[in-house]
Amino acid sequence: MKLSNGVEWALHCCVTLGQSQNPVSAARLAKLHGIPPAYLAKHLQALSQAGILHSTPGPVGGYALTRPPARISALDVVRAIDGPEPTFRCTEIRKRGPLALPPEECMNACAVSRAMATADAAWRAALEGVTIADLTQDIDADSSGTAMSGVREWLAGAG
Amino acid sequence: MKLSNGVEWALHCCVTLGQSQNPVSAARLAKLHGIPPAYLAKHLQALSQAGILHSTPGPVGGYALTRPPARISALDVVRAIDGPEPTFRCTEIRKRGPLALPPEECMNACAVSRAMATADAAWRAALEGVTIADLTQDIDADSSGTAMSGVREWLAGAG
DNA sequence: GTATCTCGGATATCTGACATCCACGTTATA
DNA sequence: TATAACGTGGATGTCAGATATCCGAGATAC
Numbered sequence: 001m002k003l004s005n006g007v008e009w010a011l012h013c014c015v016t017l018g019q020s021q022n023p024v025s026a027a028r029l030a031k032l033h034g035i036p037p038a039y040l041a042k043h044l045q046a047l048s049q050a051g052i053l054h055s056t057p058g059p060v061g062g063y064a065l066t067r068p069p070a071r072i073s074a075l076d077v078v079r080a081i082d083g084p085e086p087t088f089r090c091t092e093i094r095k096r097g098p099l100a101l102p103p104e105e106c107m108n109a110c111a112v113s114r115a116m117a118t119a120d121a122a123w124r125a126a127l128e129g130v131t132i133a134d135l136t137q138d139i140d141a142d143s144s145g146t147a148m149s150g151v152r153e154w155l156a157g158a159g
Numbered sequence: 160m161k162l163s164n165g166v167e168w169a170l171h172c173c174v175t176l177g178q179s180q181n182p183v184s185a186a187r188l189a190k191l192h193g194i195p196p197a198y199l200a201k202h203l204q205a206l207s208q209a210g211i212l213h214s215t216p217g218p219v220g221g222y223a224l225t226r227p228p229a230r231i232s233a234l235d236v237v238r239a240i241d242g243p244e245p246t247f248r249c250t251e252i253r254k255r256g257p258l259a260l261p262p263e264e265c266m267n268a269c270a271v272s273r274a275m276a277t278a279d280a281a282w283r284a285a286l287e288g289v290t291i292a293d294l295t296q297d298i299d300a301d302s303s304g305t306a307m308s309g310v311r312e313w314l315a316g317a318g
Numbered sequence: 319g320t321a322t323c324t325c326g327g328a329t330a331t332c333t334g335a336c337a338t339c340c341a342c343g344t345t346a347t348a
Numbered sequence: 349t350a351t352a353a354c355g356t357g358g359a360t361g362t363c364a365g366a367t368a369t370c371c372g373a374g375a376t377a378c
Contacts, residue, residue, distance in 0.1 A: 002334090003160045003246045003275070004366065011271050012252050025324070034255030038369045045326065058376035059323045074274055087162045087246075093171050094298075096193030099309050101302065111297030112170050115233055116162070119285035126278035138270035139253075143260065150258050161365085163335070184354065197338050204356065217345025218353045 006043040007081045009035055013044065014052070014077060014132045015139060018069040019151045023055075023062030032154060043081055050080030069132035075124055077132075087123075088116035165202040165240045168194055172203065173211070173236060173291045174298060177228035178310045182214075182221030191313060202240055209239030228291035234283055236291075246282075247275035 013029050026044050030037035044063055047053040052072060053063045065072065090113035094101045109117065140148045172188050185203050189196035203222055206212045211231060212222045224231065249272035253260045268276065299307045 001160060001162045001241050001246055002244075002248070002366095005248065005250055006366085007247070007275075008250055008252060008271060023324095027324090032256050032258065033252050034257075034259070035252070036368065039367065041325075042327095042368085048325085055325060056376090057324045057326095057374060059321095059378095061324045061376075063325090074278075082160050085161075087160055088166070089161070089164065091164055091167055093167060093192050093194070097191050098193075099191065099306075099313055100193070101306075105302065108301075111294050111301060112167060114297070115286070115289045115294060116166075118289075119233075119282050122285040123278050123282035126281040127274070130274045130277075135270050135274060138273070142267070142270060143264065147258075147260075154258055161335090165336090182354095186354085195337060198336070200355080201337085207355085214355055215345080216343080216353085216355050218347065220345070220354045222355085 001087060003078075004082050006039075006046075007078055009033065009040055010043050010047055010077050010081050011074060011132075011135065013040070013063075014047075014065065014069070014072060015136050016151055016155075017053070017063060017065050018132055018136055019148055020064070020155045023060070023064045024155060025062035028062070028155075032151075047077070047080050050076070052076055052080055065132075069136055072132040073128045074130040074132075074135070075127035078127055086117060086120045088113065088120060090116075160246065162237075163241050165198075165205075166237055168192065168199055169202050169206055169236050169240050170233060170291075170294065172199070172222075173206075173224065173228070173231060174295050175310055175314075176212070176222060176224050177291055177295055178307055179223070179314045182219070182223045183314060184221040187314075188222070191310075206236070206239050209235070211235055211239055224291075228295055231291040232287045233289040233291075233294070234286035237286055245276060245279045247272065247279060249275075 012033055016029060016032065017024060026041040027037050029044070030040045033040075044053060044055075048055045048063065051066060054066045055061070055063055090110060092106065092110070093112075094110050095103070095106060136148065140146075143150075171192055175188060175191065176183060185200045186196050188203070189199045192199075203212065203214075207214045207222065210225060213225045214220070214222055249269060251265065251269070253269055254262070254265060295307065299305075
């Protein structure tokens, strides 16, 4: 099991966009983070379709957050990039083999599926409790308060 | 992100093995659950290497649990099948691009990585709280107490 | 009105999961 | 002792999804 690394890019991009009042193009976001521009564009599209980012076409266009960083959770970003499907998909083993259960006894999810779903819910709850604002603050604290001001300067400059 | 469906098979096989005092061959486990025998054998090998199952070669051989079902957690099985790697791998974005941080400021994990690791720990903790014995009891309750007796009968018979 | 910059969807490549098979060592039974 | 049954490990083929890229549609500034 592996999480798409696009999630990491998307989270960092949301943190960055929280530092800018003007739209930032996909190309500049890619250059700032040192990642492939064409591929990042695909993930930004997903964030846009999920309602996390607002895109403005034309010159001086780009992407911007649709709401304050404190109202965007890490779970929102993960769902947008990785999809809403749970990590575990039940194959309904109990309906197969010589001891297969009749469909009328399989109305609710099987015990294995329920246990995995509970763990999945715990994972999602933890992600829901972290916002882009939290991540921004933590990243700034890690750098002794220089990271975000550096980002703002870079965004203001020519890049 | 997707969890290998071998995890589902492995959990069901552990529940089944908990109902048998004698070793059960991979072929019979596959037939009972209606899944491909050759592929299941691969996963059973992983469970054996992880110390969850004990294998006995030769005729009347097969697999058996190494400890009581109450002492085998769902996390043990997931780790054996899916590997110990966390769901999120940090690409160290902060070391790339024009604002790359020097290595001496990257001694500890970045904020994004920490947030994902926390969620991952919550997921694993939830799985650790569920044992094979719990799953067995739940499956039996779902079937009004007929499922496990049916499994025991099938294992005792020729199959 | 035009040129330019942007997003958006369609397209190609490539890794890893899924699934299978076979030769080998081991063990119980005849 | 010979034989049959079983797990072990490696090699192999197949396929979905992630990775990576390109070009057309649309909007804005000049």
